[in-house]
Amino acid sequence: MRLHILGICGTFMAGVALLAKEKGFTVTGSDTNVYPPMSTHLQEQGISIFEGYEDLNQFSPLPDIVIMGNSMKRGNPCVEYVLNKGTPYISGPQWLAENVLQGRHVLAVAGTHGKTTVTSLLSWIADSAGLNPGFLIGGIAKNFKTSARLGSHPFFIIEADEYDTAFFDKRSKFIHYHPRTLILNNLEFDHADIFPDLNAIKLQFSYLLRTVPSEGLIISPKEDKNLQTVLSQACWTPIVYTGTSSSWHAKLIKPDASQFSVTFNHKEQGEVTWNLLGKHNVANALNAIAAANHIGIKPQQAIEALNQFQGIKRRLEIYKQVNEITLYDDFAHHPTAIASTLAGLRQRVGKARILVVLQCGTHTMLSGVHSKTLGPSFKEADKVWLIKPDQDWCVEQNAAIPMQICDSIATVVESVAKEAKPHDHIVIMSNRGSNTLHEKLVNALFHHE
Numbered sequence: 001m002r003l004h005i006l007g008i009c010g011t012f013m014a015g016v017a018l019l020a021k022e023k024g025f026t027v028t029g030s031d032t033n034v035y036p037p038m039s040t041h042l043q044e045q046g047i048s049i050f051e052g053y054e055d056l057n058q059f060s061p062l063p064d065i066v067i068m069g070n071s072m073k074r075g076n077p078c079v080e081y082v083l084n085k086g087t088p089y090i091s092g093p094q095w096l097a098e099n100v101l102q103g104r105h106v107l108a109v110a111g112t113h114g115k116t117t118v119t120s121l122l123s124w125i126a127d128s129a130g131l132n133p134g135f136l137i138g139g140i141a142k143n144f145k146t147s148a149r150l151g152s153h154p155f156f157i158i159e160a161d162e163y164d165t166a167f168f169d170k171r172s173k174f175i176h177y178h179p180r181t182l183i184l185n186n187l188e189f190d191h192a193d194i195f196p197d198l199n200a201i202k203l204q205f206s207y208l209l210r211t212v213p214s215e216g217l218i219i220s221p222k223e224d225k226n227l228q229t230v231l232s233q234a235c236w237t238p239i240v241y242t243g244t245s246s247s248w249h250a251k252l253i254k255p256d257a258s259q260f261s262v263t264f265n266h267k268e269q270g271e272v273t274w275n276l277l278g279k280h281n282v283a284n285a286l287n288a289i290a291a292a293n294h295i296g297i298k299p300q301q302a303i304e305a306l307n308q309f310q311g312i313k314r315r316l317e318i319y320k321q322v323n324e325i326t327l328y329d330d331f332a333h334h335p336t337a338i339a340s341t342l343a344g345l346r347q348r349v350g351k352a353r354i355l356v357v358l359q360c361g362t363h364t365m366l367s368g369v370h371s372k373t374l375g376p377s378f379k380e381a382d383k384v385w386l387i388k389p390d391q392d393w394c395v396e397q398n399a400a401i402p403m404q405i406c407d408s409i410a411t412v413v414e415s416v417a418k419e420a421k422p423h424d425h426i427v428i429m430s431n432r433g434s435n436t437l438h439e440k441l442v443n444a445l446f447h448h449e
Contacts, residue, residue: 004058005029005092006078007069008049011116011138012161012173014038015148016067016092017047019100019136022150030058030078031069041140041147053078062087067095068166070173079167091166093176100134101156101177107291108160108177110208111185113337114284117276118183119159120144120312121288126155128305129297133157139331142310155295162204164194172204180216181294182208182237183287187226188336198226205230212237219290221283222246240294242286250282256347257282262289262303269299272306277316278344280337316341316427319438322445324422329438332429335377342380345425352423353382357412359430359437360387375403381427383419385412409437417444 003020007013008029021027029042030050042049050058053076066082066089073079082089109118120141126133127143134151138159141147160174160182187205189198205227212218214236220227222241231239242248253259259273260282272285289302311317319329328345332338338358345354356378378384384403406412420426428438 001065002026002028002061002063003065003067004063005067005069006053006076007031007071008042008047009033009035009038010069010071011038011147012136012159013067013069013092014042015136015138016096017042018045018146018148019096019134019150020067021045021047023099028058028063038147045146056081059085059087064088065090067092068168070164070166073167091169091176093165093173094169096136096158097176097178100150101158103153104134104156105154105181105295106177106179107155107157107181107183107295108174108179109158109183109185109287109291110160110162110174110205111183112162112188112190113334113340114185114280114287115159115161116312116331117281117284117315118185118288118291119157121284121306121309122183122291123157124309125288125292125297125302125305126157126295128308129292129301131155131295131297139315140313142312143308160208162201163191170194172208174208175204175211178211180213181291182212182216182218183291184218184220184224184227184231185284185287186221186224186336187230188334190334202226202230206233209235209237214238217291217294219287219294221287240290242290243283248286248290250286252279252282254347256344258348260285262286262299264289264293264299270303272303274306274309275311276309277348278340280340281344316345319428320442322442325420325445326425327438327442327445328425328427330427330429331431335373338374338429339377339379341429342378342427345427346380349425352425353421354380355416355420355424355426356381356384357416357426357428357430357437357441358384358386359409359428375401378403385416387412409440412437413440413444416441417447420445 003025005017009031017027028048034051109115116139119137123135124143132152134156136148136158162172164170165173195201216237218237218239221243223243247265250260256277257279261271262269292302314329314331316330319327332341378401386405388405
């Protein structure tokens, strides 16, 4: 049976493709954004990818079913072809629910930030404990060879996105997953292209709570006021809280959060020592340990696994080191994520200069919704370059942090290369493909020796 996936290079849809391939389906797909790491990751698994949606030969022979990514819209040549031919089609989340998640203990990781990290951490903990979990991670964790796998029953760990399902199903993706263990990392306004305000997102999270059984478990940070509002309105499931003055909390041993102790019910369980930075990753670790505890993995086992965690591609990942300058690749694209990432790096590098290049990619960032909070999020940086979005908006700059607004990648590369000095740390924050900007900057730094 052949499946054809429209929008296959998105992190979620790529995971669906890998799971379908593992289940024995013949899988092909198409996308306009065919770039690493997902494009190469899929091709390595023997999945053929067509670039673009104009070539309708991708439907020859006609697939048995088409899985529609949520980036698909009416008017897309492939969408119109499928509808006109009467070819069966389905959304990714629904296909996943019917073909993979049915009858399994689903551990879902939801929230505005940290979903990929917590999903990766929890998957690695469960794998280290010998449970052979299935998982779908919206990124590539370095401890695994793949971003998704079926695993064996009963556990399946999934990154549970609040973004809408498809053009024909406007519910959030996570409504399809029916988790027994639900992790709520945090809740802020995002996805301005589909949600008019924060209350609309809260509503979707309240729907998610209705799907968790009363014999399940919800894990949530106690300090997040938005989550507390949602949980207080209607919840039928026991809740375990993490964070300060909660049953699960941590104490920093190193200021950059690369080492910390974990306490559960007033008893210290052990110490985590890893390469991840920032208090946000400590919170991520606590959520993963608490979820692992719910499926029978002792905290000490979980901590031992985290000490072997190697990180995730594009999460403050060292991209290259050129002329004693360290260049990082980071996926942060929201003021809160930017601030927490830079705070962790500042604790690590001390007084060394941090130079930041931001390339807005999401609709929310491009629209200027966060223009007032974006400037302050760079408070730990020494200088910032912002690639000017097409939309007409101005970021409210922090007067203490020099910021240069650039019209093109070429301008950014030239300016940063002239500014950079040995021992600087350059962080490229972008959720777009990593080849163009990153490689051009590496080359420019090398030639400015």
